[in-house]
Amino acid sequence: MHEDVLRDVSSLFRGASAACLDGLLRRTIEHRVAPGTVLFDQAELPNFQIVLVAGSLQLFGRSGTQREVLIEVVRAPDLVIPAAVMSASPYLLQARAPEASHLLLIEADAFREAVAAEPGLAQAVIATLARQFRRMVRQAKSLKLQSSTQRVGCYLLALSERQGTPGQAHLPYEKHIIASELGMTRESFSRALASLEPAGLRVEGQVIAILDRDRLAAVAQPDPLIDPDARDDGPDASSPVLSAGAAPLHRRS
Amino acid sequence: MHEDVLRDVSSLFRGASAACLDGLLRRTIEHRVAPGTVLFDQAELPNFQIVLVAGSLQLFGRSGTQREVLIEVVRAPDLVIPAAVMSASPYLLQARAPEASHLLLIEADAFREAVAAEPGLAQAVIATLARQFRRMVRQAKSLKLQSSTQRVGCYLLALSERQGTPGQAHLPYEKHIIASELGMTRESFSRALASLEPAGLRVEGQVIAILDRDRLAAVAQPDPLIDPDARDDGPDASSPVLSAGAAPLHRRS
DNA sequence: GCATCGCCTTGATGCAGGTCAATGCCGCGC
DNA sequence: GCGCGGCATTGACCTGCATCAAGGCGATGC
Numbered sequence: 001m002h003e004d005v006l007r008d009v010s011s012l013f014r015g016a017s018a019a020c021l022d023g024l025l026r027r028t029i030e031h032r033v034a035p036g037t038v039l040f041d042q043a044e045l046p047n048f049q050i051v052l053v054a055g056s057l058q059l060f061g062r063s064g065t066q067r068e069v070l071i072e073v074v075r076a077p078d079l080v081i082p083a084a085v086m087s088a089s090p091y092l093l094q095a096r097a098p099e100a101s102h103l104l105l106i107e108a109d110a111f112r113e114a115v116a117a118e119p120g121l122a123q124a125v126i127a128t129l130a131r132q133f134r135r136m137v138r139q140a141k142s143l144k145l146q147s148s149t150q151r152v153g154c155y156l157l158a159l160s161e162r163q164g165t166p167g168q169a170h171l172p173y174e175k176h177i178i179a180s181e182l183g184m185t186r187e188s189f190s191r192a193l194a195s196l197e198p199a200g201l202r203v204e205g206q207v208i209a210i211l212d213r214d215r216l217a218a219v220a221q222p223d224p225l226i227d228p229d230a231r232d233d234g235p236d237a238s239s240p241v242l243s244a245g246a247a248p249l250h251r252r253s
Numbered sequence: 254m255h256e257d258v259l260r261d262v263s264s265l266f267r268g269a270s271a272a273c274l275d276g277l278l279r280r281t282i283e284h285r286v287a288p289g290t291v292l293f294d295q296a297e298l299p300n301f302q303i304v305l306v307a308g309s310l311q312l313f314g315r316s317g318t319q320r321e322v323l324i325e326v327v328r329a330p331d332l333v334i335p336a337a338v339m340s341a342s343p344y345l346l347q348a349r350a351p352e353a354s355h356l357l358l359i360e361a362d363a364f365r366e367a368v369a370a371e372p373g374l375a376q377a378v379i380a381t382l383a384r385q386f387r388r389m390v391r392q393a394k395s396l397k398l399q400s401s402t403q404r405v406g407c408y409l410l411a412l413s414e415r416q417g418t419p420g421q422a423h424l425p426y427e428k429h430i431i432a433s434e435l436g437m438t439r440e441s442f443s444r445a446l447a448s449l450e451p452a453g454l455r456v457e458g459q460v461i462a463i464l465d466r467d468r469l470a471a472v473a474q475p476d477p478l479i480d481p482d483a484r485d486d487g488p489d490a491s492s493p494v495l496s497a498g499a500a501p502l503h504r505r506s
Numbered sequence: 507g508c509a510t511c512g513c514c515t516t517g518a519t520g521c522a523g524g525t526c527a528a529t530g531c532c533g534c535g536c
Numbered sequence: 537g538c539g540c541g542g543c544a545t546t547g548a549c550c551t552g553c554a555t556c557a558a559g560g561c562g563a564t565g566c
Contacts, residue, residue: 061390062398063399067398072393083384083390086383090478092387117372119369119375122376123369129383130337130339133386134345140389141314141322144324144436147522174543175543184524185524186545187546191545225296231342232342429513438553440514440554444553458514
């Protein structure tokens, strides 16, 4: 696996020395999972630091045997909840792969030791934790400050931007999952979409056409301090913490 | 300030070397603030890593000029949003001191450099970031999975536990602030309290008497993976990440 | 004492969004 | 073709919570 996988995750580990990474890789299991695979459940203690190399993971929160809501989505390349691994605390979420994904499993103890031993790796973990924390803060603000319809509108705006298609947004999952991510029911999500049609929206299955971006923005009132920002969203955003004294591991040829 | 202040925050920095800390302290401003002081506003870039030595800070999220909601409370000793400082990104929240508080202001650049240079300090930052991240995850789960009344009940249960008074909970702030922290209006909070009286609750101003803890728990359905856990809540919780190869900085003379 | 101001509570009302149920659509297997 | 199962939509209904408005209570000042 070595060369190509390392390149894929180099943005995560660019602060770590090659020697350290080699040592870590020896205690690493490469893993490919099919759609629907559950990586771990709520309340379990982390056995591995999972590194998402390709694909994505959905993180669900569950209440009793009742409902189950999407709290967060992890997109490659990223670390999967380093907060649980580093604090050796039970997972608060369940992780499921919505698509075929490619993972590295690093023994939790080995990972913690490597982070303690290798300052560059610690920097990378800090950057990841900080980014993920800020995403959660944005979500909390969104849930407390925006209406359902606003959240839907902002979600679509952000989605189309992330997908590089200003005129449309392709919903990445079933609508009921997106609804739970946005803190509402599928029915409310459906109605919110319908209510946004006057604002220049057309629903065509999983594809939402955005006919008038400005009008949608006027209704949804996106806020740069709430709704996703490129800076916080991708691990490849240029982040000062990574450049501080860290030599790049790989050139992206 | 040196000796006593360092003792107060030793749990945060116990991984850092004395030499490093001394260097950092030279670029540190000690600061005492009166109730109501705003430490920083949303959208500002962090100039300092603020260390909360004594007291507490409320972190508010604001939407336009409209509403303002409490997202998080930081209690001493703790770092104030290291996620913003480490990623050198704009604050997503405003910080206000509800009580007289005691702070250290460490220049942001100096702090980032110290974290990069000092593995023990990096470990401490990781532990703090991980704890704060998990708190936000709990909050998101709470907002999406629990009803208003449940959140109020669980809040009171956790509060009384944290205060060491199983029979009562003393509300730390004005009720409208707690309401916004729980994601509801003051009126709804008031009514939620009233609706819990049949479950053995008595409201006496800022003090809420819990006459029947079991009955309250039956109604509020607290979940250990949602509602505050001692482990994630205090920075003094024994956390593996801190003990990994870290020499204690100060003897507690 | 009284007036005032914050904060809280209570009530009346309305709406957003949840719940329940029926229907539609689509893909899949037979 | 048909039936079936999963998902989405739509409608009817209801409820939880927000909103608006009034009043109470306590602290403070004069």
